[in-house]
Amino acid sequence: MRIARFCFGVGLVGLLLAAGAANAQKKMGGDPAEPAQGTPRTKGPARLTKAIARQSVDTKSMLALIDQMVACGTRLTLSSWTDPKRGAGCGRDKIAARLEEISKLTGGKLQVVVDKFEATAERTSGKPVPLENVYAILPGTDETLKKTVFLVSGHFDSRPSDVMDPNADAPGADDDASGVAVSVECARLLSKLAASGKSGYRATLLFAAVSGEEQGLLGSTHLVEWLKEKGYTVGGMLDDDIVGDDPAPGGPHRVRLFSGNGEIEDADSPSRELARAIEEIDGRDAIRMVFRVDRYGRGGDHYPFYKAGLPAVRFTEPLEDYNHQHQTPRTENDVEYGDFAKYLNAAFLGNVARDNAEALRQLAMAPAAPTEVRLSGAVTSDAKLSWKAEDDSERAGFEILWRETTEARWQVFDFVPSAGETVLKGVSTDNHFFAVRAVGKNGARSIATASQPQVRPAPGTNKK
Numbered sequence: 284m285r286i287a288r289f290c291f292g293v294g295l296v297g298l299l300l301a302a303g304a305a306n307a308q309k310k311m312g313g314d315p316a317e318p319a320q321g322t323p324r325t326k327g328p329a330r331l332t333k334a335i336a337r338q339s340v341d342t343k344s345m346l347a348l349i350d351q352m353v354a355c356g357t358r359l360t361l362s363s364w365t366d367p368k369r370g371a372g373c374g375r376d377k378i379a380a381r382l383e384e385i386s387k388l389t390g391g392k393l394q395v396v397v398d399k400f401e402a403t404a405e406r407t408s409g410k411p412v413p414l415e416n417v418y419a420i421l422p423g424t425d426e427t428l429k430k431t432v433f434l435v436s437g438h439f440d441s442r443p444s445d446v447m448d449p450n451a452d453a454p455g456a457d458d459d460a461s462g463v464a465v466s467v468e469c470a471r472l473l474s475k476l477a478a479s480g481k482s483g484y485r486a487t488l489l490f491a492a493v494s495g496e497e498q499g500l501l502g503s504t505h506l507v508e509w510l511k512e513k514g515y516t517v518g519g520m521l522d523d524d525i526v527g528d529d530p531a532p533g534g535p536h537r538v539r540l541f542s543g544n545g546e547i548e549d550a551d552s553p554s555r556e557l558a559r560a561i562e563e564i565d566g567r568d569a570i571r572m573v574f575r576v577d578r579y580g581r582g583g584d585h586y587p588f589y590k591a592g593l594p595a596v597r598f599t600e601p602l603e604d605y606n607h608q609h610q611t612p613r614t615e616n617d618v619e620y621g622d623f624a625k626y627l628n629a630a631f632l633g634n635v636a637r638d639n640a641e642a643l644r645q646l647a648m649a650p651a652a653p654t655e656v657r658l659s660g661a662v663t664s665d666a667k668l669s670w671k672a673e674d675d676s677e678r679a680g681f682e683i684l685w686r687e688t689t690e691a692r693w694q695v696f697d698f699v700p701s702a703g704e705t706v707l708k709g710v711s712t713d714n715h716f717f718a719v720r721a722v723g724k725n726g727a728r729s730i731a732t733a734s735q736p737q738v739r740p741a742p743g744t745n746k747k
């Protein structure tokens with residue numbers, strides 16, 4: 284019985300005492316247990332099963348693309364965009380050619396776009412420089428949801444020790460040809476599934492390879508604007524940067540997944556919800572969530588999306604080797620420096636591609652996440668949640684999520700067929716965090732939308 288199980292709200296304890304139920308509480312040991320872990324109370328459709336088998340990932344082609352990019356000598360954003368043999372333009376050509384090849388194999392499902400623009404930053408010496416991003420777009424099939432885009436991105440620019448030197452070699456195999464290879468392999472896996480009729484994506488998928496990361500996240504910052512201009516809403520952004528190596532013994536290890544807190548009290552930013560959704564889809568044995576926007580003192584292409592309040596996360600290998608990043612190739616005191624393909628770990632790289640592809644697949648099959656999720660019921664013994672959602676004939680309903688304030692992950696509290704309001708009987712607003720997510724008839728879940736409290740300010744705290 285729910286009321287007996289969750290009676291740790293002070294108000295509710297009072298009620299129980301008043302009702303002569305003190306004995307019931309005594310039996311439960313005074314402070315009853317936290318909500319049962321691992322037993323979802325869902326009455327909705329079962330979760331989608333995974334469709335991307337690890338053996339379907341073509342690591343050989345991923346490594347071949349990385350080798351082609353390394354052979355461009357350098358891909359620094361400030362290097363040549365017109366020389367087909369050396370420079371950023373050479374890298375762009377290899378990626379666009381591979382995406383065109385994949386598109387042909389899947390009956391032209393992918394639209395390949397080369398997006399040219401200019402940007403100015405400290406690391407362009409304050410002068411506008413030309414940049415280019417490469418995108419492959421797999422349009423969604425749902426009239427409403429096709430303007431929502433889920434994207435995966437790696438950056439194809441690389442850098443030597445001196446970020447302003449266009450002439451030094453900068454192989455950039457791990458940073459970040461590896462992330463580009465993941466993005467391109469996701470394009471292959473997911474467009475192939477779409478062509479076979481085995482998976483229909485309601486939302487649009489976009490596979491990006493951007494430039495200007497090392498010059499100050501310029502390509503990604505531009506991509507946020509480009510998507511807005513094209514009228515897309517960002518459903519989720521997966522940044523893959525330095526995802527090709529796993530040198531510690533005992534691997535392959537889990538890939539790290541960084542997500543920022545956001546600026547609300549309970550650390551439930553859209554980015555954090557995206558991280559939780561990815562972990563649920565891929566499993567705890569595949570994903571190591573890190574509740575931090577990025578590694579200390581480092582940045583990445585998810586950041587401009589995150590700062591815009593959009594759901595964006597970063598995948599990075601478990602333990603980085605700094606001799607193999609941002610280093611002009613050389614040997615000093617018998618130590619070899621340089622970001623070469625020989626250090627990559629194909630088994631790990633393939634796992635990352637599978638994890639990204641499966642997450643993108645399930646998210647693009649899900650209904651839209653609910654909006655305007657509001658929590659009320661402060662100073663009562665029941666929590667009330669209300670939320671909104673567009674009509675959707677493919678949606679089965681909504682899962683009401685909650686967790687202890689000390690817990691990292693959501694539990695399913697209840698399943699409700701339609702949008703509106705629900706009352707969580709005997710659940711104090713004070714002791715939990717709450718969220719709502721949409722569930723498709725196909726079993727795909729949207730990312731959760733955390734509740735915003737509608738509470739009166741506590742006495743004495745309403746000072747400006």
Ligand SMILES: [Zn+2]
Nearest residue numbers: 458459524525
């Ligand atoms: Zn990088």
